[in-house]
Amino acid sequence: MIIASWNVNSITARLPNVLEWLKEKKPDVLLLQELKTTEDKFPAPEFSALGYHAAVFGQKTWNGVAILSRHKITDIKTGLPGDAADDQARYIEATVNGIRVASIYLPNGNPVDSDKYPYKLKWLDRLYAHAKKLLKTEQPVVLGGDYNVIPEDKDCHDPKLWKDDALFKLESRQKFRALMNLGLTDAFRVNNNEAHQYTFWDYQGGAWQRNAGIRIDHFLLSPQAADLLEECVIDTAPRGKDKASDHTPIVLKLGKPQKLHNL
DNA sequence: ATGGTGGTTCTACCA
Numbered sequence: 612m613i614i615a616s617w618n619v620n621s622i623t624a625r626l627p628n629v630l631e632w633l634k635e636k637k638p639d640v641l642l643l644q645e646l647k648t649t650e651d652k653f654p655a656p657e658f659s660a661l662g663y664h665a666a667v668f669g670q671k672t673w674n675g676v677a678i679l680s681r682h683k684i685t686d687i688k689t690g691l692p693g694d695a696a697d698d699q700a701r702y703i704e705a706t707v708n709g710i711r712v713a714s715i716y717l718p719n720g721n722p723v724d725s726d727k728y729p730y731k732l733k734w735l736d737r738l739y740a741h742a743k744k745l746l747k748t749e750q751p752v753v754l755g756g757d758y759n760v761i762p763e764d765k766d767c768h769d770p771k772l773w774k775d776d777a778l779f780k781l782e783s784r785q786k787f788r789a790l791m792n793l794g795l796t797d798a799f800r801v802n803n804n805e806a807h808q809y810t811f812w813d814y815q816g817g818a819w820q821r822n823a824g825i826r827i828d829h830f831l832l833s834p835q836a837a838d839l840l841e842e843c844v845i846d847t848a849p850r851g852k853d854k855a856s857d858h859t860p861i862v863l864k865l866g867k868p869q870k871l872h873n874l
Numbered sequence: 875a876t877g878g879t880g881g882t883t884c885t886a887c888c889a
Contacts, residue, residue, distance in 0.1 A: 620880080620881065620889080621880090621881055621882075623881095623882090624880085624881065624882090645881090645889090647881065647882065648882095671882090672881090672882055672883075672887095672888090673882085673887090673888075719888080719889060721888090721889080759889095813878090813879080813889085814878085814879040814880050814881095814889090815877080815878040815879045815880085816877085816878055816879085817878090818879095857879090857880080857881095857889075
């Protein structure tokens with residue numbers, strides 16, 4: 612089973628690129644972030660024509676997340692619990708093929724001296740609390756998306772340039788670490804310890820051409836999902852296309868549950 | 875320290 616995640620920076624602007632990529636890669640599931648549109652304007656018919664169901668949590672102008680799937684999508688929940696006043700469309704969760712999957716668009720948090728940074732940190736705390744509950748179900752859980760957190764020095768081009776940024780500040784990284792200390796696994800790092808593997812390159816300053824990127828799109832897996840992990844790779848090709856998003860897809864391959872020997 | 879680009883929307887704001 613292939614599950615991919617892609618921050619598309621407007622599904623309207625990115626539709627041709629996303630359709631082309633789906634036709635080529637044919638993932639079972641694609642998690643989308645930064646739709647920048649509402650449910651009623653989401654291009655569901657175009658995805659349906661390729662065989663994908665869609666669960667969408669949108670809003671006007673900003674944010675917006677979705678789950679596309681060739682398999683039936685059930686038990687859809689929108690919004691991250693823990694703050695009734697939070698009206699930003701950043702979280703959608705559903706069951707696909709026996710796996711609980713979430714598409715996450717974590718707040719950016721910049722500038723750090725605005726209320727955006729505490730909102731990000733609180734959002735990370737809410738995600739921690741929610742992940743704890745999901746882990747108690749002992750189901751395969753896949754939390755994928757744009758976390759807006761650079762986990763380590765080696766996940767950016769030049770750590771010095773990022774040290775005071777909301778994506779790299781100590782509190783952000785500590786809270787991301789805390790998620791893993793709950794028992795979640797950063798799928799990309801299971802079989803790949805290389806530095807400078809990126810999922811985002813800024814539109815500005817020739818960041819793509821200079822490979823001055825950051826790794827901020829992640830798949831975090833519950834133990835039951837991590838046991839199924841076969842591969843997790845970043846597909847850099849879409850970032851080099853015309854009219855590209857500033858993010859590129861990260862792709863996760865899960866196998867079938869193994870039969871365990873009785874011990 | 876600033877500005878560089880691209881998205882939505884139409885004037886700034888966000889990333």
